[in-house]
Amino acid sequence: MKMDKNKIGKLLTASAVPMLFLLICLFAIPLSQFSGSYLLNNIVTRLIRNSFLVLALLLPVMAGMGINFGMVLGAMAGQIGLIFVTDWGVPGAPGLILAAIIATPIAMLLGYFGGRVLNRAKGREMITSMMLGLFISGIYQFFLLYVCGSIVPFKTPGMLLSRGYGVRNALTLNVAKGFDKLLLIRIGGVNIPVGTFMIIGLICVFTVWFKKTKMGQDMRAVGQDMHVASTAGIAMEKTRIQSIMISTVLACYGQIIYLQNIGTLNTYNGADQAALFAAAALLVGGATVSKATIPNAIIGTALFHLMFLVMPMAGKYITGQAMLGEYFRMFVSYGVVTLALVLHSWKRQKDKEMDRSQFRIAVANPPDK
Amino acid sequence: MAEVNKFIKNFGWPRIIIGGFLLTLFIVAPIFGVRIDTSLNDVIVRFGMSAIMVLSMVPMIQSGCGLNFGIPVGLVAGMLGAVTSIEFGFTGMAGILVAFLVGILAAAVFGFLYGQLLNRVKGDEMIIATYVGYSFVFFMNMMWLILPFKNPTSVQGFKGEGLRVTISIQDYWFHKISDFLALPISSSFIFPTGMLLFFCFMAFLVWAFFKTKTGTAMTAVGSNPDYARAAGININKMRTISVILSTMIAAIGIIVYQQSFGFVQMYNSPLAFVFPSVAAVLLGGASVNKASIANVIIGTLLFQGILTMTPSVINSAINIDVSEIIRIIVSNGMIVYALTRKAR
Numbered sequence: 001m002k003m004d005k006n007k008i009g010k011l012l013t014a015s016a017v018p019m020l021f022l023l024i025c026l027f028a029i030p031l032s033q034f035s036g037s038y039l040l041n042n043i044v045t046r047l048i049r050n051s052f053l054v055l056a057l058l059l060p061v062m063a064g065m066g067i068n069f070g071m072v073l074g075a076m077a078g079q080i081g082l083i084f085v086t087d088w089g090v091p092g093a094p095g096l097i098l099a100a101i102i103a104t105p106i107a108m109l110l111g112y113f114g115g116r117v118l119n120r121a122k123g124r125e126m127i128t129s130m131m132l133g134l135f136i137s138g139i140y141q142f143f144l145l146y147v148c149g150s151i152v153p154f155k156t157p158g159m160l161l162s163r164g165y166g167v168r169n170a171l172t173l174n175v176a177k178g179f180d181k182l183l184l185i186r187i188g189g190v191n192i193p194v195g196t197f198m199i200i201g202l203i204c205v206f207t208v209w210f211k212k213t214k215m216g217q218d219m220r221a222v223g224q225d226m227h228v229a230s231t232a233g234i235a236m237e238k239t240r241i242q243s244i245m246i247s248t249v250l251a252c253y254g255q256i257i258y259l260q261n262i263g264t265l266n267t268y269n270g271a272d273q274a275a276l277f278a279a280a281a282l283l284v285g286g287a288t289v290s291k292a293t294i295p296n297a298i299i300g301t302a303l304f305h306l307m308f309l310v311m312p313m314a315g316k317y318i319t320g321q322a323m324l325g326e327y328f329r330m331f332v333s334y335g336v337v338t339l340a341l342v343l344h345s346w347k348r349q350k351d352k353e354m355d356r357s358q359f360r361i362a363v364a365n366p367p368d369k
Numbered sequence: 370m371a372e373v374n375k376f377i378k379n380f381g382w383p384r385i386i387i388g389g390f391l392l393t394l395f396i397v398a399p400i401f402g403v404r405i406d407t408s409l410n411d412v413i414v415r416f417g418m419s420a421i422m423v424l425s426m427v428p429m430i431q432s433g434c435g436l437n438f439g440i441p442v443g444l445v446a447g448m449l450g451a452v453t454s455i456e457f458g459f460t461g462m463a464g465i466l467v468a469f470l471v472g473i474l475a476a477a478v479f480g481f482l483y484g485q486l487l488n489r490v491k492g493d494e495m496i497i498a499t500y501v502g503y504s505f506v507f508f509m510n511m512m513w514l515i516l517p518f519k520n521p522t523s524v525q526g527f528k529g530e531g532l533r534v535t536i537s538i539q540d541y542w543f544h545k546i547s548d549f550l551a552l553p554i555s556s557s558f559i560f561p562t563g564m565l566l567f568f569c570f571m572a573f574l575v576w577a578f579f580k581t582k583t584g585t586a587m588t589a590v591g592s593n594p595d596y597a598r599a600a601g602i603n604i605n606k607m608r609t610i611s612v613i614l615s616t617m618i619a620a621i622g623i624i625v626y627q628q629s630f631g632f633v634q635m636y637n638s639p640l641a642f643v644f645p646s647v648a649a650v651l652l653g654g655a656s657v658n659k660a661s662i663a664n665v666i667i668g669t670l671l672f673q674g675i676l677t678m679t680p681s682v683i684n685s686a687i688n689i690d691v692s693e694i695i696r697i698i699v700s701n702g703m704i705v706y707a708l709t710r711k712a713r
Contacts, residue, residue, distance in 0.1 A: 327510040
């Protein structure tokens with residue numbers, strides 16, 4: 001009976017954040033005056049767009065490296081792939097697959113680099129990965145603004161800035177909806193692109209399978225305790241690099257799926273917020289910095305984007321100012337990441353203090369032999 | 370040779386490369402028709418504008434709280450001081466002093482709460498500080514819309530409520546510190562004596578603070594927490610004081626920036642100062658847990674030098690504006706470099 005109580009308590013604490021968000025949404029939905037089918041349609045769209053990106057964050061969490069804010073590296077690789085495919089004029093799903101093929105080696109390279117950098121910054125992976133994303137973003141911009149069109153030839157002049165080199169700020173993708181159109185079915189006014197959902201399903205299966213492989217087990221061991229894993233003969237640094245590499249490549253595919261649904265590419269600042277929204281969605285789903293599951297990712301994406309959708313309108317109808325709702329949802333997205341990071345870190349510190357005090361008691365009163 | 374190696378090791382490669390680059394820019398500037406006195410003027414003015422914000426990094430780094438990515442908390446306090454001063458119509462020096470006073474008071478409150486939070490997340494301060502800064506800015510964005518400001522200079526004209534994105538301080542306290550004892554050296558080089566003197570004053574205060582008993586204890590907490598605890602220092606108290614100090618200095622820093630710039634920028638503007646300020650102190654040779662006044666001065670000079678010189682010189686030389694990208698790569702690259710170095 002006691003065990004059950006503990007279990008229920010655990011379940012409650014684990015689902016406290018999603019519950020809170022569900023409440024906020026339930027409160028805001030009637031205020032926003034959106035119709036049910038509109039909301040449902042939008043949630044499906046958002047799930048397609050974002051859940052792959054969110055799923056890309058799972059492996060580094062497992063390897064004990066926290067939220068991989070460096071996933072923007074992968075997102076940028078994906079965008080480079082898409083830009084080239086758009087230039088070559090390959091439409092539809094083949095174009096997307098080609099983009100993924102071009103982007104994969106770039107993402108792997110960036111992921112390897114990211115992993116190496118993070119190995120030098122153990123204990124502060126999250127801030128380092130975030131700064132790394134901003135740093136690589138500078139190089140990405142340099143590549144697209146000055147190298148593309150001058151050193152790297154472009155076939156389509158319409159994609160370049162009027163000065164003759166450099167990619168334009170916004171591109172319309174001719175691969176738009178490539179995956180979405182594959183198996184599109186309509187149920188009661190709600191469009192369900194089965195093709196994209198199958199790809200997302202595939203990645204879930206991959207994640208589940210991967211956890212059971214040798215590499216996945218190593219990753220979990222490293223995530224539990226780096227030093228113990230290291231003494232047990234696991235190549236700790238290599239495992240960490242692998243987790244970041246896989247995460248980066250998945251983020252690259254995620255960004256391709258995201259953009260094919262949107263249909264236009266915001267060349268220079270499209271990737272910046274990918275990590276923030278993915279991280280926020282994952283944490284809203286009840287994940288922590290050290291534990292994240294597939295349900296966390298999917299539920300989180302749905303809830304977070306539901307909030308994102310209804311908040312500005314709700315804010316507008318309550319206060320008469322649309323900007324207020326806009327700021328509120330930005331505040332909530334950053335706030336939820338802050339809250340999750342604080343709670344995790346606080347708990348870890350408390351555990352450490354508990355260990356220390358127990359050690360002290362053990363030293364003061366040695367057990368009788 | 371050994372001496373040279375030692376010098377390089379002490380001074381650090383990043384500083385040598387950036388310093389050399391900056392020197393080259395100054396040497397080639399006249400060839401491309403860029404006036405040296407204008408450039409010097411820009412570098413010095415921008416140094417004065419941002420040096421105090423960079424200085425605000427020092428207390429937190431010294432007490433072991435890491436780089437203050439949460440500097441927006443202090444900047445928002447300064448903005449609050451500035452708009453309050455404008456709201457009550459204070460002009461001239463009085464306006465700045467009221468802005469300082471309100472800013473410092475707000476910073477004390479914000480800094481205390483921020484410090485309490487950081488004490489609970491030891492080891493993860495930096496990432497949490499970044500997100501605290503962002504969330505706080507968006508929270509205050511809502512406040513800027515709601516708070517009952519009335520002065521027509523600062524509220525949005527068509528609605529009469531909610532603060533403007535940029536508020537002109539032309540009629541209030543524009544250039545009041547900059548122009549104090551300013552020396553016109555040539556037509557385009559006016560030496561902002563007041564601003565530099567004020568920076569020296571602030572730097573002296575920080576330097577003097579670290580010579581006091583509390584300051585020494587704070588350094589001890591940063592260099593070796595276990596030793597500090599054994600010596601009977603209250604670690605959490607020292608850290609809170611350092612965070613409050615950092616926040617207060619940042620609040621003063623943004624007001625000095627605004628009086629020189631001529632506008633109070635509201636809403637998302639604090640976010641633009643985060644990474645440049647952190648990068649500047651690192652460029653000056655600070656590490657994640659050691660920083661000095663010299664680091665602040667060298668770093669700000671180098672960083673602002675690069676920022677002002679690259680657009681003018683490189684644009685005239687090759688007609689390409691790469692300055693923005695150089696800024697991104699240098700500042701963020703510098704931060705990544707510092708984070709990947711072994712602590713201590």
